[in-house]
Amino acid sequence: MELTVFYIFGGLAVATALGVVAFKNPISSAFSLVVSFFAVSALYAMLSAHFLAVIQILVYAGAIMVLFIFVIMLLNLQGEELEEKGFPAYFKVAAALFLAVFLGGLIFVFKNFQGIFPKANETFGTVKSVGALLFTRYFVPFELTSVLLLVAIVGGVVLAKREL
Amino acid sequence: MATLQHYLVLSALLFTIGIAGLVIRRNVLIIFMSVELLLNAANLVFVAFARYRLNLDGHVAAFFVIAVAAAEAAIGLAIVIAVFRNRGTVKVDELDWMKN
Numbered sequence: 001m002e003l004t005v006f007y008i009f010g011g012l013a014v015a016t017a018l019g020v021v022a023f024k025n026p027i028s029s030a031f032s033l034v035v036s037f038f039a040v041s042a043l044y045a046m047l048s049a050h051f052l053a054v055i056q057i058l059v060y061a062g063a064i065m066v067l068f069i070f071v072i073m074l075l076n077l078q079g080e081e082l083e084e085k086g087f088p089a090y091f092k093v094a095a096a097l098f099l100a101v102f103l104g105g106l107i108f109v110f111k112n113f114q115g116i117f118p119k120a121n122e123t124f125g126t127v128k129s130v131g132a133l134l135f136t137r138y139f140v141p142f143e144l145t146s147v148l149l150l151v152a153i154v155g156g157v158v159l160a161k162r163e164l
Numbered sequence: 165m166a167t168l169q170h171y172l173v174l175s176a177l178l179f180t181i182g183i184a185g186l187v188i189r190r191n192v193l194i195i196f197m198s199v200e201l202l203l204n205a206a207n208l209v210f211v212a213f214a215r216y217r218l219n220l221d222g223h224v225a226a227f228f229v230i231a232v233a234a235a236e237a238a239i240g241l242a243i244v245i246a247v248f249r250n251r252g253t254v255k256v257d258e259l260d261w262m263k264n
Contacts, residue, residue, distance in 0.1 A: 006166035010174045017178050017201055021185035026193050033197050040204050043174075046166070047215040052207075052223055052230075059230050064200065064237045071241045072193060075248050095184070102180065106173045115168025117215055125215075130223050138224050145231045152235035159242035162249075 006046060013039035026077060030068050037061040047117075049125040171212035178205035192244055192254045196237065203233045 016039065019032035037060045044053040123129050134142050178201060185198030207226040214222025248254055251261075 003166050003170075006170060010170070013174070014177055014181065017181040020194070020197050020201060021181060021189065026191055029194050029197055033200065036201070037204065040208060043171070043208060044211055047171070047211050049211045049215070049223055049226075052211060052226055055227065055230060056207075059234055060200070060204070064234055067237060067241055068193065068197065071245060074245065075254060077254065099177075099180070103173065103177065106176055107169075110169035110173065113169055115172075115216060116165070117168065118218055120215065120218060124218065125220065125223060129220055130227065133220050133224050134227070138228075141228060145228060148232065148235050152238050156238045156242040159239065160245045 002046070006043070009039045009042040009046070012036075013043065026072050027069065030065060030072060033068075034061050034065045037065065047125075048120050051125060051127045051130045168212055168216045171208060175205045175208040175212070178208065190255045190257055192247075192256055192259075195256065196240055196244070200233060200237065203229055 013036050016032045016036035020029045020036065023029045023032060037056060041053045041056040041061070044056060182198045182201035182205060185201065186195055189195055189198070207229050210222040210226040210229070212222075214220060214226075244254060247259065251259060253259065
């Protein structure tokens with residue numbers, strides 16, 4: 001049962017990731033990436049990473065991708081700027097073959113490895129537990145991240161101004 | 165029951181697709197999106213191992229990766245806007261005025 005759910009969300013993540021690479025229209029790629037982020041968030045929830053699953057949707061799908069879509073709309077790409085020439089047939093065949101060999105190799109390597117997840121209690125991955133870590137052991141990186149975000153804000157505003 | 169190797173193979177697959185997009189596409193915005201895919205694949209490995217080892221440090225690492233990715237996306241997109249305003253194109257092939 002859990003394996004089926006994993007395959008559903010994992011397959012969705014891979015299919016939409018392929019969509020990001022394959023679509024000609026950047027808006028289609030952006031929306032495909034949003035769905036991929038939702039699928040990865042579901043995988044996080046399956047891994048008992050409750051805090052991260054919500055953060056993934058809030059920050060990645062809700063902020064970063066909105067930023068991407070705004071920029072695509074702002075640049076107003078249309079017509080031939082959107083179009084790129086597609087891939088020739090032999091390219092697709094070679095890519096599929098390589099992917100099959102790569103996957104086969106990976107699965108073969110992992111065949112004798114039993115990575116069964118141990119049982120986690122219900123405080124694992126909650127906001128409280130991760131927050132406790134963030135404010136005690138990883139306090140310095142946490143504060144430095146806030147400085148980093150400030151730098152990013154200032155840099156973004158300066159870079160995108162029409163006249164300095 | 166999904167085991168650790170399932171998540172690792174899935175993450176490797178996502179990473180490969182991200183690299184493929186990074187190398188193949190010529191539109192700078194799609195290249196950025198492929199980079200976000202790479203970061204997501206790495207985050208998945210962090211979270212999977214955190215679950216396997218019952219250690220929350222992986223979640224903290226993934227949290228910082230997400231925060232840095234947000235900052236990087238903001239700056240990168242500001243650069244793309246500035247470049248588009250000056251050169252009128254977002255195709256990487258045509259951004260070559262530093263050549264020679």
